[in-house]
Amino acid sequence: MTRPLIHFSSARNWLNDPNGLIFHDGRYHLYFQYNPHGVDHGFMSWGHASSADLVTWQEHPVALRYTDEHEIFSGSVVFDERDTSGLGIGGTAPLVAVFTLAARSGAHQSQGIASSADGGLSWSMHSGNPVLDRGSADFRDPKVFRYSGPAGDYWVMVAVEAVQRKVVLYRSDDLRHWELLSEYGPRGTAFGVWECPDLFPLALDGDPDDVRWVLIVSMNPGGVAGGSGTMYVVGSFDGVRFVPAAPAPEVEPGAKTPDDALAALDWIDHGRDCYAGVTFSGLGDEDRILIAWMSNWEYAGEMPTDAIEPQRGSMTLARRLSLVTERGRIRLRQEPIGPAVVPVAAIADVEVRPGEPLTFEAPPASRIRLRLRLDDGASAELRLGDAPALAAVLRVRDGELTLDRRVGAEGLPEAFGSLERLELRADGLDAVLWLDEGSIEVFADDGTAVLTDRIPARRSDRVELHAVGGRVRIDEVTVEAEEEDRA
Ligand code: FRU
Numbered sequence: 001m002t003r004p005l006i007h008f009s010s011a012r013n014w015l016n017d018p019n020g021l022i023f024h025d026g027r028y029h030l031y032f033q034y035n036p037h038g039v040d041h042g043f044m045s046w047g048h049a050s051s052a053d054l055v056t057w058q059e060h061p062v063a064l065r066y067t068d069e070h071e072i073f074s075g076s077v078v079f080d081e082r083d084t085s086g087l088g089i090g091g092t093a094p095l096v097a098v099f100t101l102a103a104r105s106g107a108h109q110s111q112g113i114a115s116s117a118d119g120g121l122s123w124s125m126h127s128g129n130p131v132l133d134r135g136s137a138d139f140r141d142p143k144v145f146r147y148s149g150p151a152g153d154y155w156v157m158v159a160v161e162a163v164q165r166k167v168v169l170y171r172s173d174d175l176r177h178w179e180l181l182s183e184y185g186p187r188g189t190a191f192g193v194w195e196c197p198d199l200f201p202l203a204l205d206g207d208p209d210d211v212r213w214v215l216i217v218s219m220n221p222g223g224v225a226g227g228s229g230t231m232y233v234v235g236s237f238d239g240v241r242f243v244p245a246a247p248a249p250e251v252e253p254g255a256k257t258p259d260d261a262l263a264a265l266d267w268i269d270h271g272r273d274c275y276a277g278v279t280f281s282g283l284g285d286e287d288r289i290l291i292a293w294m295s296n297w298e299y300a301g302e303m304p305t306d307a308i309e310p311q312r313g314s315m316t317l318a319r320r321l322s323l324v325t326e327r328g329r330i331r332l333r334q335e336p337i338g339p340a341v342v343p344v345a346a347i348a349d350v351e352v353r354p355g356e357p358l359t360f361e362a363p364p365a366s367r368i369r370l371r372l373r374l375d376d377g378a379s380a381e382l383r384l385g386d387a388p389a390l391a392a393v394l395r396v397r398d399g400e401l402t403l404d405r406r407v408g409a410e411g412l413p414e415a416f417g418s419l420e421r422l423e424l425r426a427d428g429l430d431a432v433l434w435l436d437e438g439s440i441e442v443f444a445d446d447g448t449a450v451l452t453d454r455i456p457a458r459r460s461d462r463v464e465l466h467a468v469g470g471r472v473r474i475d476e477v478t479v480e481a482e483e484e485d486r487a
Contacts, residue, residue, distance in 0.1 A: 002306070002437040002457060005365040006339050006482055007294060008057045009314035010047055014039050016300065016313055017141075017196060017276035018291045019046055020063075020077035020097055022120070023283050028054050029120050030291065030315070031097075033074060036062055039305050039312045044071035044102070048120070054289070054318040055339045064097065064114060064123055068104070074141045074196055075099030075111070077120065078155070078175075078281050085175040087115035087126065095120050096175050098157065100140040101130055107137035111159065113175055132170065132178045138162040141196045143278055144175070151239025156181070160217070162193040167217060169199075169242070182241040184215070188231065188248035188265050192222030196230075196276040199242060201285050202323040204330060211285075212245070212323055213237040214332065216268065218276050220297050223267075225420045227298035228275040230268040234323070234330045245330070268332065270422045271403065271452040272296045273439070274316055288321040289337070294439060294452060299413035303454075316452055317434060317441060326448050327425065333447045338434055341367050341480035350474045352380075352467040358474070361461040363481040368433040368463075371475040372396065378470025380429065384440075385458045392440065392455040396429045401444060401451070408456030422451045 003009050013035050020031035027050045034047030046064035049057040064072045077097045080087070087094045094115040101112040110130035114123040132142075142159040157170040157178060165186035170178040185194065198216040215233045223229015235244040249264035268277060269292070277292025294316045295303070305312050319334040326333075345360050352358050362368055362384075372380050379397035383390050385408065392405040401422040409417035424444055431444035435458075442451040465472070 003309070003311060004314050004436045004438060006055065006434075006436050007314045007317060007439065008049060009311060010034060010049075011059055012309065012311050013037070014041055014312045015047060016041065016293050016295070017074045018278060018293060018315055019074050019099065021278060021280040021289075021291060022077045022079065022095065023280050024079055024095065025119050027052055028280065029077065030057065031063055031077065032315070034062065036065070039310045040301055044073055046072055046097070046099070050120075054337045060121060063120070064099065066104075070101040070103060070112075073100035073102045073109070074276065076143045076278070076281065078144050078146065080175065084155070084173060085113070085115065089117040092117045097123060098142045098144045098175065100142065102140070109136060109139045110134070111139070111142050111157075111178075126176070128176060131176050132157075134161075136161060138164075138193070139168070143196075143198045145200065145281060147171075147239050149239050156199070156239075158197045158199045158215075160194045160197055162195055165189060165192075165194045167194065167197045167215065167242070169240075184242050185217075187244075188233075188261070189219055189222050192219045194219055196278060198278045199237060200279055200288055201237075202288060202321065203286065204323045205325055206322070212330065213242060214321075214323065215242050215244075216277065220275070222262075223272070223275075223296075224262045224265070224270055225272045226418060227272060227296040227415070229272075230275060230277055230292065231265045232268055232332055233266065266331070268292070268334075269450045269452050271420050271442075271450075272298075272418060273454045274450075274452040277316070279321070290319050290321055290334070292316045292452075294454060298415040302413035303416075304412070314439075324448060326445070331448045334443060334450050335447050336432070336434055336441060336443055338367060339365070339482045342483050343478070344481045345477070345479040347474055347477040352465055352472040352474060354467050354469065354471075357467075358465040358477075360463055360465075360477065360479060362435055362463045362479050363461055364435070364437055364458070365482040366435050367480045368435065369431075369476060369478040370433065371428075371430050373428040373473040373475060375470030375472075378472060379468045380472045381466040381468055383464040383466065384435075384455070386460045386462050387464075389459050391458040392453070394442070396424070399424045399427050401429065401431075401442065403440070403442070403451060403453055405453055405455045412456060416454075420451055420453060422449050424449060
């Protein structure tokens, strides 16, 4: 597959989860699960890239390397401004990485730390590792943040007991000694493992006096679209315990989660390729930005790679998060952070009739703003690519958007062929689409309904908008392309 143009991917080799997201000294750092030796998951280490704008990334040498004993699984980075860890050097406060040491022989996962005195480029392993060991085979993905509130001022770690489907919360004063605060789960799901949790405050509807806490948990399998997916739960955190605002939908233990119970959970994304997303540290609470891995464990390891420049995996666009009340329910809203764009086409106030599609071009990396209204019983179809070699088809009907990527899935892993569903606020469509080589991100209803999918390569820029079973009224179709595309 061709490397994406506007999403981060490493120049070579395998990547999965984003790790250690931190904004520090004017740059965004993205570490990531990385195999320095090839295109399969293995020898897990932390790759590293940084960016001034979350769009253009510069890749750096491997930051944390596997050893004979351990692979380095997912985790986070914090700026230890007061040098609480004592790992600072010569008066420089350190960055501290907290990650999972996954034993290479035997099943054992514990948490270790490393420090950096040069802004995250080079790292020293702490000699006292592991710093937290429960004697567990599946204790991983520590996300650390600074809690400061009525209960005190200390570091909090959220991690998972993956197989038990539990989030475990710990506290520390020095990032080296950890004490159990509480546990959360299992709840809402009855199968798969829980991975890559995150916990952060967000103001509801922009009101600084009404701050809620959001817990993110990635689940695999068990995602709403099949395979890997990420749910979120809104509640409160008092420095000790996370308490959800509403009871979870009941799911019988051991039962395969029924679709309606899954639908009752809140999902970050309704597509198949948004997993292990976590947020940046080092930004203010009003600036909460998430990046996720744009793949799915159901087929990630089987995706085709380029013979000359073998590389596998990429990240989603960065998304700024907020919390809004929408139809009586609190929802996470995501605002994509994409590259600067220039206009390519603008269509407004046009009616599309059955059999008379509207055709336009969307360059490889482009943003399409769509506002459509439908006749009763009509559906709108957005066909990406040239028929019959379509890459994917989006359909909008009766307050639902579906994305069908089966149409072009030939030659891709069997589990890849799928159809995703996204419930919309109303009939018609009001959405922003980001297209890139091999992916689409749909941000509908002001970013409260999101769907991310890898899609087969588009063999042309052509997009057709069809009306089926009635007319489609185009209030707006605006196409913009990444500036560089035009050159
Ligand atoms: C999530 C995950 C994490 C783990 C990492 C290993 O995708 O399974 O739980 O730390 O990937 O690469």
